[in-house]
Amino acid sequence: MAKIFIDGEAGTTGLQIRERLDGRADVTLASISxxxxxxxxxKAEIYKNVDLVILCLPDDAAxxxxALADTLGEKAPKILDASTAHRVAPGWTYGFPELCPGQAEAxxxxxxxxxxGCYATGAIAIARPLIDAGLLSADETHAINAVSGYSGGGKAMIAAYEAGQAAPFELYALGLEHKHIPEIMAYGRLARRPILAPSVGNFRQGMLVSLPLALDTLPRQPEAADIEAALQKHYAGAKFVRVVTPEPGGKLEPQALNNTNDLEIRVYANAAHRQAxxxxxxxxxxxxxxxxAVQNMELMLGL
Structure with missing residues (x-):
């Protein structure tokens, strides 16, 4: 049985991880007063006696x-950090198993x-396969639009939503310094900084991340079918990521995959206007x- 400590279990992510692990026969959770x-x-005493520590802390605390774990030498546990602190740090592995062949094994x-990060997961899931396939230029400035439930907007937005004071819709991070951009660039293989425009809607959770494309400006000037085929090839056999044919009607709501670990990708296109x-x-x-986090935990511990 694997022993796990969630450091910061009282926060949104920590509580959700604990809920997902409750009742599992292959995991036992350590706790601290x-x-x-x-x-x-x-904390060091707990760290020495568990197999994995999941950090659900602010960046500095993470x-x-x-640093504390590094002082423990051979007794140091494996670390899974849910903060932004180490996503592009040397010596760390990025926890998106579907990123590329061999990533799950890494x-x-x-x-x-x-x-x-949540926005990064959606953006990289779209961009990386297309750049690897030569259908999207890494040297262009791409615009990424996204909407999340209020649980993705940080403590102040969560508090406003829970108090019934949230706006129906709200753009934010308009200083264009969102903390997910470094990992989007690093693992999406983008040479130019993208323009990320995140927003929140008046619902708790669920997310849509979208990348608009003018097909005639892309390398090889692909058809929408070529883009969909490249995505299908990349995610063939993936358990949690799938490419889905869009439903008629041209609409998509963000909450259908709530409480799952699934990610769906759709390619919407207008052939006459060469846009997607x-x-x-x-x-x-x-x-x-x-x-x-649970998916990565299972990989790290062989569960």
Whole structure:
């Protein structure tokens, strides 16, 4: 039975991970008293006696916890960090098993894994296969649009939503410095910084991430069918990511995959105008956070 400690289990992601692990016969959860949560000696004692620590902490606290683990030598547990702190850090493996061939095996062998961000998961799931296939230029500035439930917008937005004070719809991060951009560039293989326009709708969870494309400006000037075929090839055999033919009507709502670890990709196109929009749908608390963490945990521990 694998022993796991969720460091920061009282937060949204930590609570969701704990809920997903409750009742499993192959996992036991270690815990720490509220008084000892910031006690390095108490934390070190727990770290030494578990197989894996999942960090659900602010970035600075996550860095401190990793530094603590590094002092334990051979007794150090494996680390899965759900914060932004180590997603593009040297020596860390990116926790998106479907990223490319061999990524799941890399996660399996890793001592330290950075769990992806929710917007980044959708954006990379779209862009990486197309860049690898030569159908999307890494040297262009791409615009990525996204909408999430309020649980993906941070503490202040969550508090407003839970108090019934949230706006019906809200664009944010308009300073164009969203914290997911570095990992989108690194693992989406984008040489130019994309323009990420995130937003929240007045619902708890669920997410749509979309990439609009003018087909005649792309390398090889592909048809929409070529784009869909490249995505299908990349995700062939994937358990949690699938490419879906769009339903008639030209509409898509964000909540259908809530409470799952699934991600769906659709290619919407207008052949006459040579335009397309690729849309990834996922649960920002599932494949975008706690669901991905459990998937990575299973790989890291051979469960």
């Amino acid at each position: 509220a008084d000892d949560r910031k006690n390095p000696a108490a 860095r401190e916890s990793v 996660i399996q062998a890793a001592q330290k894994v950075g769990n992806p 929009v690729i849309v990834a749908r996922l649960d920002n608390l599932g494949k975008g956070a706690s669901g991905a």
